[in-house]
Amino acid sequence: MQNHSPVVKQLKLETVSPGSISRYWVHIVSSGMAQPILVPVMVARGKEDGPVLGLTAAVHGNELNGLPVIQKVFHLLRVEELRGTLVGVPVVNVPGFLINQRYFNDGADLNRLMPGKANGNISEVYAYRIINKIVRQFEYLIDLHTASFGRINSYYIRADMHDPVTARMARLQNAEIIVNNEGADGTLRSAAADLGIHAITVEAGDPHKFQKGMIRSAITGIANVMSDLDMIDEPIIEPEEPSIFCRHSYWLYTNAGGVLEVFPHITDFVKKDQRIALVRNIYGDVVREYFAPEDGIVVGKSVNPVNQTGSRILHLGIVK
Ligand SMILES: [Zn+2]
Structure with missing residues (x-):
């Protein structure tokens, strides 16, 4: 058709x-x-x-x-x-x-x-x-x-x-x-x-x-x-939970290559200095740990373990 x-x-x-x-x-x-x-x-x-x-x-x-x-x-x-x-x-x-x-x-x-x-x-x-x-x-x-x-x-x-x-x-x-x-x-x-x-x-x-x-x-x-916009007559559906408002947001990147694991879940709040990710070498030794630079909320995150230096870790939204 x-x-x-x-x-x-x-x-x-x-x-x-x-x-x-x-x-x-x-x-x-x-x-x-x-x-x-x-x-x-x-x-x-x-x-x-x-x-x-x-x-x-x-x-x-x-x-x-x-x-x-x-x-x-x-x-x-x-x-x-x-x-x-x-x-x-x-x-x-x-x-x-x-x-x-x-x-x-x-x-x-x-x-x-x-x-x-x-x-x-x-x-x-x-x-x-x-x-x-x-x-x-x-x-x-x-x-x-x-x-x-x-x-x-x-x-x-x-x-x-x-x-x-x-x-x-x-x-x-x-x-x-x-x-x-x-x-x-x-x-x-x-x-x-x-x-x-x-x-x-x-x-x-x-x-x-x-x-x-x-x-x-x-x-x-x-x-x-x-x-x-008054295009249709349906009632507006209110949210079950109000949206979390972020003033701005940014991605955190690795500065070491290896196998990446990111801990917080989507929409989790993280605290400054909370451990958020680590990188292991291919033999399983931890070679780098990452900590939240400030308080924020996880807007998005990497789920791809194959991390070349400079890969994304997580997208941090700043609420305050
Ligand atoms: Zn897109």
Whole structure:
């Protein structure tokens, strides 16, 4: 059925009939065999005018929880009651998705070079066209990610918490943790913010898999934002536990190679000087121990024991 969806050069929201859902393949670039590389897009346009909310997933091609999130939000939506327009892009990085990898097919990280360049290299021109053919039309954006290979994440939000609109969107996600992050880092979120789009990043679980709990949580967060923007009439679901707010966060790295073990669990609070990890040589002798530099909460952590010098240990969120 999807293959009968029209191929378009440019997403045009105004061509979707009010009160209907349309599916498109947006032609972004062409491959080395002159075949189009097509990005799937779903558009639900309400009968009444209202905000344009975009949902994007798999900017990193192996971060998959966002894909069923977007599919299910569209399946659950009653478009005849919708106000405004919902746009879903279940896979942004199509070449990466097809080869099960985070990066674009030239090896670049698409989420470090947004908004790309009109006459840039392979990944830059793809990024530029994603922004200009699709994203530019959004007023609000929720960009769905997961942890990277070899790491696990809490369910957490990255948002500029000094901006009242994005702060509100972040709180509505009912996440375990919210990390204040102003962007300006080549991410889709910061490129969208530069266009005046209110954008947050949702980090929902782990790569290369579908996780039911994470998927359900992200759907609730999106529905909450849609209710808050008066796009739908559903009640806002309150969190069971309030989100832990982190002023900022950073990764800790090893300075010795070897076999890494990280002790605290995701969302554990750690105290300054608490032992958080150790590295053994290949014979099992402990060669290095690591301690928390200050009090914080574990936002994410490495679960990959193979640690070359400079590998990540854990992502520490600073609450105070
Ligand atoms: Zn990601």
